[in-house]
Amino acid sequence: MNQSIRKAAVIGSGIMGSGIAAHLANVGIPCLLLDVVPTQLTEEETKKGLTPENPAVRSRLATSAIEKLSKIKPAPLYDPAFASRITPGNLEDHLPQIADVDWVIEVVVENLEVKQQLLKRVEQHWKPGTVVSSNTSGISINEMAAECGESFRKHFLGTHFFNPPRYMKLLEIIPGRDTEPELVARMKDFCERVLGKGVVIAKDTPNFIANRIGTYGLLVTLQEMLEKGFTVEEVDAVTGPAMGRPKSATFRTLDLVGLDTFVHVADNVRMNVENEHEQAVFTSPDVLTGMVARGWLGEKSGQGFYLKKKTPAGSEILSLDLKTLEYVPQMKPKSASLEAAKMAKGAGAKTKALLGAKDRYSDLAWDILKQVLVYSAEKVGEIADSVKEIDDAMKWGFSWELGPFETWDAIGLARSVERMEAEGLTVPAWVKEWVAAGHKSFYKQEEGRLYSIHVASGAYREVEQPEEVINLRSLKEQNKVVKGNSGASLIDIGDGVACLEFHSPNNAIGEDILSMITQSIDEVRSNFRGLVIANQARNYCVGANIMLLLMEAQDEEWDEINEIIRKFQYTMYALKRFEKPVVAAPHRMCLGGGVESCLPADLVIAAPETYYGLVEVGVGLIPAGGGCKELALRASQTAGLPDADLQPYINHIFQTVGTATVSTSGHDAKRLGYLRPSDRVAVSQDVQIYQAKQAVLGLDRSGYEPIPQEKVRVVGAEGKAVLQLGALGMKQSGYISDHDYLIARKLAHVLAGGDVPAGTLVSEEYMLDLEREAFLSLCGEPKTQQRMHHMLTKGKALRN
CATH class of the missing domain: 3.90.226.10 (2-enoyl-CoA Hydratase; Chain A, domain 1)
Structure with missing residues (x-):
């Protein structure tokens, strides 16, 4: 399989599509980048006397996207010269060329109908055996290809790259009902060995693994904040490095993602699950939808939960007061729990220290964390088959230092379950049975071998570790x-x-x-x-x-x-x-x-x-x-x-x-x-x-x-x-x-x-x-x- 994908085609030349094409070019895979034919001439094209039929005009979107790759920061390409490995084209003139590639990746707008129509067109030129995948962040793989032929569906799957594709390790592979298991295994191997990705196999459920857990965590954080009156900077102080999470914590992460994008991702779960509790959690709070309505979308609009303001002394970053919706100077939170977390070494020790100090910030951390841990446990078997896949998805996709189940081990599994139940939280039966059997952790290490819980059998199972990975x-x-x-x-x-x-x-x-x-x-x-x-x-x-x-x-x-x-x-x-x-x-x-x-x-x-x-x-x-x-x-x-x-x-x-x-x-x-x-x-x-x-x-x-x-x-x-x-x-x-x-x-x-x-x-x-x-x-x-x-x-x- 490592040698079977020698050429690829990416359909959709936006930020994500061009980024995926760039990463394919990074590893030496020539790539065809296609997009729609523009409906209007630009002012520059008009001055040059070009017509809509001119090839340069017809492939302008892809050509422009390739030219921008050398200007984007952080750089999508390892070397600007690698852009020469990407060939621009358009869907009207060049779609038949996909018959000459080994992998077709669809990266168009997140709209089921648009994707379905495109896949029908792709199938018309599809060469049997060619891999076709969709880079969707949450749309059903099965629904997408429902109207395509059986042979096509056997070679179709989801490949959810995280943005930016060069830098984010996570790649979720989502098989459809008809996807050949051998193809899934070969694509996993290829994406790990050739693209250098960390691959998890996700089930075809709304938002798959990382976005499902990550969005849930961000929303319960918002809810706890609004209920208990914490400020933006207080929440970020608790939910960043103090919990083994990135410095962007909660609200800088939301600003980077884009608040409109986040609301869309949350809505995708809300509209596609039947559980009323989940529907309620994935309903974006009014303050969030109100900010989107105002155009306060985060970094891309210049303001979100934070606003960078120029001052005579340089610049200052203000935070949003959610009660007044005014930007105010940040107040750096201080507490015994935050200081204890700062002094501790390693994500597990930091989280344990944060939870152990017993102040309002410690309580906030626990109230958020306990819900995320229980929700992650509820989703084992539904969104992924193993705790390891969920942990890896959160580490590689959201840059958590420890996944949910690794975090649970770090803070003390039995003790935390006891506290959760005492506080009225319903802990999944399989977790309680595991603890009742005398197990103290979801993972264990013996003689250099790593084992994790196999939920279906209720026993430890060795985690396969490739020979090529030396720890x-x-x-x-x-x-x-x-x-x-x-x-x-x-x-x-x-x-x-x-x-x-x-x-x-x-x-x-x-x-x-x-x-x-x-x-x-x-x-x-x-x-x-x-x-x-x-x-x-x-x-x-x-x-x-x-x-x-x-x-x-x-x-x-x-x-x-x-x-x-x-x-x-x-x-x-x-x-x-x-x-x-x-x-x-x-x-x-x-x-x-x-x-x-x-x-x-x-x-x-x-x-x-x-x-x-x-x-x-x-x-x-x-x-x-x-x-x-x-x-x-x-x-x-x-x-x-x-x-x-x-x-x-x-x-x-x-x-x-x-x-x-x-x-x-x-x-x-x-x-x-x-x-x-x-x-x-x-x-x-x-x-x-x-x-x-x-x-x-x-x-x-x-x-x-x-x-x-x-x-x-x-x-x-x-x-x-x-x-x-x-x-x-x-x-x-x-x-x-x-x-x-x-x-x-x-x-x-x-x-x-x-x-x-x-x-x-x-x-x-x-x-x-x-x-x-x-x-x-x-x-x-x-x-x-x-x-x-x-x-x-x-x-x-x-x-x-």
């Missing part, structure tokens, strides 16, 4: 840690491969991580075939420990800073010269020292969402852990022949590093030159460590030899002058400050190889000395220390 936490629970300290651990991931995992605060590189790298080299040399550098924290590594550097700089401990940087440099140098293969697997934020920990590796396998960059200039410094040296060496290698012009390559590096440019994806890191052509991008973060492990084994089997020492050809004094002249121009034009210019001059000196003649071959050690000297001199600058302090206290760069 470092599970391995650590199985006592696979070989060595470890406060900042990092070396873990045996099997087959003679070890993984070095960072786990310091924010994975910042300090003495503990450097020490563990050295110990790991010794251990792997003796007992393993090679090394993977990877972790499964939120971000791979945010850089070096600048708090330590700032303290030493303020105390004028220059010798100490020199030794810190020297140790960093030579630890990375030892990693590069190591006689066993090393593969780095960065993901999400990989900045500064994080990048420098990857540069010495024989191979980098980045996650698709890898935001990779040498950003030291943002804190008034330059890369000094081998970053400048490695990029200069790569420029020397790329330029090739001794008489080849090296300057353009160095100019590019100077601009990238000097502007602290960060990649927008793993593929973009290649375009920027941070990754080599030989480096790879994994299909998803889930399989990244497995792929890194396989790469280590492949290098070992091929007779690995360590990277040989090589001289660096540099542009020297002449090239440095070119770089510094460019920086001077930016300073004179007002683009950079005096201190930026000082940093740029230091960076130019290092990247150029100092004041030697152009074309001189220098050693890597010489380049490291240049890095360290420039870094030390900048540490002594008051404005650099101000930038470091500002980053530590404010979390953003200071322009001074």
